[in-house]
Amino acid sequence: MTTSIKRLPGWAKVLSAFVLVLVVLFAGLRLAVLPGLRDVFGTETNDRSGPTLLKSIQDMSRYDAASGNFQVVVDLEKDAKYLPDALRGTRTLYVGAGTVDSYVDLGKIDDKDVTVNEDRTSATLRLPHAALGKPALDPDHSYAVSKQRGLLDRIGDIFSDNPNGEQAVQKLAVEHISDAAKDSQLTARAEENTTSMLKGLLTSLGFTEVKVTFAT
16 A cells, blocks of 8 residues: 655745744743743853942932832833734833932032021021932832733744843833822922921020021
8 A cells, every 4th residue: 555645835834834933932931931940941040240349439418308109000002003913012011119209408508598696596597499319119019910912022022132121111110100209299298307307406406496498
């Protein structure tokens, strides 16, 4: 009995090779995300960083008087105009937690901003208004809730130096936290705390009347 085996046409061979590549790629993605399989090949992490160098030292004259804790949920979606989301497009749901400090720069005070009577019992201080520091994102409490990516984006992540990068959502989280801090009462609280601190300090030094004002 003779069995004849038909050869596959050229286009079928190309299609089969493409499917095989996709299977391997998706197997690698599943291997990377499934817990317990990440170290199946016995990988280990080595920190080969060089020594940390001190570049400069700056004298700080500001009084950090208040700190605000913020949290924002960022929903960032990027779509391709002429391609379906299943093929090209990303959507990331990210919870960003961070802090913003509010401070009064005491280094800007000069002699004309401080008035003391002859008996050194009364003092008047004129301070600059409180300002906001830069938002600091907390990596321990910030995380991606979900990530949706099209097929082409998933394949591109494999060849990227920073696969599944979250810089875009982190940047948006920082911007939203900064805007929220500007709309909050953080600077007002900082000025209240600074006033209380200075009154308590000068009272302990013998002053019976202390007045603190802020520049207009």
